[in-house]
Amino acid sequence: MKLNTVNLPKCENCAIRATALFGELETRHLDRARALRSSQVSYTAGEYLYYEGDIPTKAFTVYKGWVTLFKNLRNGDRQILRFALPGDFLCYKVGKNKQLDHSAIAVSDVTLCAFPIDRFREVISELPELAFALSSITETTIKRCHTALTTIASHPAETKVAYLLLSLFIREASLLNNPERIPFPITQEDIADALGLTPIHVNRVFQSLRKQGLILCKNRSLGIPDKAALAKVAKISLPELEQLMMGI
Amino acid sequence: MKLNTVNLPKCENCAIRATALFGELETRHLDRARALRSSQVSYTAGEYLYYEGDIPTKAFTVYKGWVTLFKNLRNGDRQILRFALPGDFLCYKVGKNKQLDHSAIAVSDVTLCAFPIDRFREVISELPELAFALSSITETTIKRCHTALTTIASHPAETKVAYLLLSLFIREASLLNNPERIPFPITQEDIADALGLTPIHVNRVFQSLRKQGLILCKNRSLGIPDKAALAKVAKISLPELEQLMMGI
DNA sequence: CGGGGAGTTGAATGCAGTCAACAAATGTGG
């Protein structure tokens, strides 16, 4: 973990602002809102960002890298709740029970923008728009959670895997000017833990998808030559998924 | 659908306030906040409250009865996202894309307290606490969504069914002074749609649970003689689940 | 060069789905 409080990059021209917390705010409000941001924090791959049960003091926007949010189950398994990519907002918590219900680990090396949670109260009272920006973010989170639920409940494993790969690809590619392939730091086991499958079966699905030419996946990188075709396997409409994964 | 705008019950001594939106507010703030509530709405069993794609103008707190929130899938299936019980907050939406991502149907006859969404903005600017009350609600929603995800991903169907029955029982029982049995308006097919199982298999699990004496379920009513025992099958800690299902 | 994590393959088991038919409960109209 490495903290940086000086020479923070400007929010105004931040590449990920459109999809992040401040993307919901008009530029003229940025001055006041930016007062929230106190620092940037970096973690190396494999490091915990926080643990289930922690009481957080800072919320984060992912600035660079991928993060896994997950719960450890009593049988030793873990359930991955989602993968957080640049622009995602983590760890905000104001309810009565302030304990976090999940843990987070850096999948790749990550950098986060940190916001002291207790400062949100003051800023919101003079800038109610921030409250709506927060609501908007959590609405997206819930929506994604809903589609995740829907996906995991759907029976054929091929559908689940296709859905997950496609949605990660769309999100990461949009941050990178839509390259052919994206860096793909997660393992087949991560995917299994996210979808409630065994790594072995995920592997078999991967091979089947490769054989069909739907995915190119090796060396920690992922390519999807024909997104529409994969969307068909994922049983989802591509435009809908793109809308969900981008802006809001 | 039946609208009522006169003689609305007082929020102060509302039985469900503790678990509802205003439960997050201190009593001294209630005066201003209550200005939000405009009406009560009633629906009969089977009626739609709203449809996926609608742009809502009102948010609701469930006052009486059960509601199903669900998505229709392209293969004709539907995925139930959650069952909303008295105290639950529905249909609040402020993000850029204001379309609802799911539909809602009254399972039993229901009564809702309605709040015009556009009035939240004004009230929040003079009562920032309301913004935190909203955040707190959505945090609970996300937490429940997370445990739902975790449950549905878990493999044995018995675990899933046990979890769902137990959590519904705990919530409804706490509203009713913990009776032996609760009214249980949902069908086995609903449960199947919530858990991603077939109704046939849900039925088999029901019979197995009945044979083990873990559930008493007939005539639209549910009893759970030994919650701890069912919690064991659900592979969840009973105190944890109770905490999640009650206050927050 | 060795070790460990990630990925791959095969065989056997079993949980849950499918299809089909029927029983029970609930609701509706005559």
Add this chain to the structure above:
DNA sequence: CCACATTTGTTGACTGCATTCAACTCCCCG
């Protein structure tokens, strides 16, 4: 109030997808 229709619940036989267990390969990193 009964007869009929519809929905909900129940049972059985068969199939198949995904798990489990075990062994082995590949690749990266130290």
